Structures are given as C-alpha cells and as structure tokens.
Amino acid sequence: MRLTVFWQRMAEHFGPGYAETFARDHVMSELGGRTVNEALDAGWEAKEVWRVVCAVMDVPGERR
Numbered sequence: 001m002r003l004t005v006f007w008q009r010m011a012e013h014f015g016p017g018y019a020e021t022f023a024r025d026h027v028m029s030e031l032g033g034r035t036v037n038e039a040l041d042a043g044w045e046a047k048e049v050w051r052v053v054c055a056v057m058d059v060p061g062e063r064r
Contacts, residue, residue: 006046010036013059028056 010019023036030052031039039049054064 001045001047001050003046006050009050009063010053013063028052030056
C-alpha cells in the first residue's frame with residue numbers, strides 16, 4: 001500500500017482534520033506503543049499500520 005492510499009483511507013474514515021491528529025497523538029500498543037506517525041517513521045509498512053488501525057478502531061469492512 002502506498003502512503004498516499006494510506007492517508008486517503010485515514011482521511012475517509014476519520015475525516016481530513018482528525019486523521020492527522022489521530023496519527024500524531026493516539027498511541028497504540030499494537031504498534032509497539034507508537035503512534036501511527038511513529039510506526040511509519042520506524043519503518044512499518046503502511047499496509048500493516050492500516051490493518052492495526054482497522055482492528056483497533058473497528059473500521060467497517062467496506063473501508064478496509
């Protein structure tokens with residue numbers, strides 16, 4: 001998954017403004033105690049980060 005697709009999906013689910021805030025501030029144990037931004041910066045694949053976000057935030061199947 002390209003980062004552009006990842007950020008598009010984040011914006012579609014959370015809204016453009018909150019997606020950025022969520023990615024910056026929400027720490028998830030499933031990402032090793034990292035935020036989305038920290039996980040991506042640490043080298044996690046965007047697809048894996050999206051899977052975690054979907055699981056933790058209960059993203060509907062049609063948006064996964």
